Amino acid sequence: MRHTLPLLLTAAILGGCSSAPSDPSGIWINQAAINAAAKEGKLRESLLAYGPNLEWQIDQKTGEAHYSNGFELGEGKLAAQQDGNWRVDFYGDYHEVLEVDGKELVQQASENLPEQRFVHPETAPADGAPPGSAFEHALYSAYLGGTWTIVEGQGQGGVVKFNPDGSLEGLPGADRYALCLAGDCAAMSGESDSIWLQQGNQGAAWIFVHDGDELEILEAKNRAQIDEMPEYFPGKRAWLLERD
Structure with a gap:
């Protein structure tokens, strides 16, 4: 019995070295790009400055993650990482790393892309709406509403x-x-x-x-x-x- 307490303490310490990742499920839109477009008026310039990705749709249960950049739709497989982040693997040995930071989804900077931040839309699209619909809805409201x-x-x-x-x-x-x-x-x-x-x-x-x-x-x-x-x-x- 005298060995039980040290073993429990060791397990607690080791367990504290890794964190369970927050659930990233849901729809996330690039609100910064929308705000810039609404403020400055220059649509493409704003999307290039804060993009290129405009929306993520993520389902942790199925392990699916989709993104839209306003032209292409990407489909990847979601996997939890030991550091508490999420890795999305795409066809062709390409991947992105996502992190839930409070109320934001952060797409971490990579060799090809800068860091991008996303938030949940105020209005959810209808069931079955294709990726990108939530972003377009929010953009159209802010930009031309x-x-x-x-x-x-x-x-x-x-x-x-x-x-x-x-x-x-x-x-x-x-x-x-x-x-x-x-x-x-x-x-x-x-x-x-x-x-x-x-x-x-x-x-x-x-x-x-x-x-x-x-x-x-x-x-x-x-x-x-x-x-x-x-x-x-x-x-x-x-x-x-x-x-x-």
């Missing part, structure tokens, strides 16, 4: 609302919209921010400039040849909107 009045352009004097689900009210010729976050649409618009406007099954890309409570929507002119990937640049102003 509110009521806009058409100051110049077709429908002058009318009221426009960009809804968080991508539906659009009051802008002539469009009932849906999508902001360009990354990928081909970003490559095509170069340094400009672009938005997709659609009516029914017909849609087109437009260039926009977001400056405080003003939103300028311009034609997207294409300088590329017919057999080349489009290369858009700002053309004639179509609408000038002001937020109430």
Whole structure:
């Protein structure tokens, strides 16, 4: 019996050397990128500065972790680490390390990416929503939320609302919209921010400039040849909107 207490103390000390990792399950969005975009107006510049990843969806029970960068969806396997962090392994011997820091999920800096921080969204997406939906919903609300009045352009004097689900009210010729976050649409618009406007099954890309409570929507002119990937640049102003 005299050996029991030392053994228990040793076990307690050894047990204290490692910590059980906090459960990272849930949806996490890159709120810093949203805040920067809403404040500065420059969408792509803000996403590049605080990205590239925009959302994580994690399920500890199934060991699955998905991320979205606005263009690609990554799917990895989640594994707890002895230091209390989480490792996500992706196809091709690529991995990321995640840490739960209070109310934030930290994607630790790696050789290719800087540290990024994520928080739970205020509004959860509908069940079955694809990765990236929560980020888009929060971005659309912060960036284009509110009521806009058409100051110049077709429908002058009318009221426009960009809804968080991508539906659009009051802008002539469009009932849906999508902001360009990354990928081909970003490559095509170069340094400009672009938005997709659609009516029914017909849609087109437009260039926009977001400056405080003003939103300028311009034609997207294409300088590329017919057999080349489009290369858009700002053309004639179509609408000038002001937020109430």
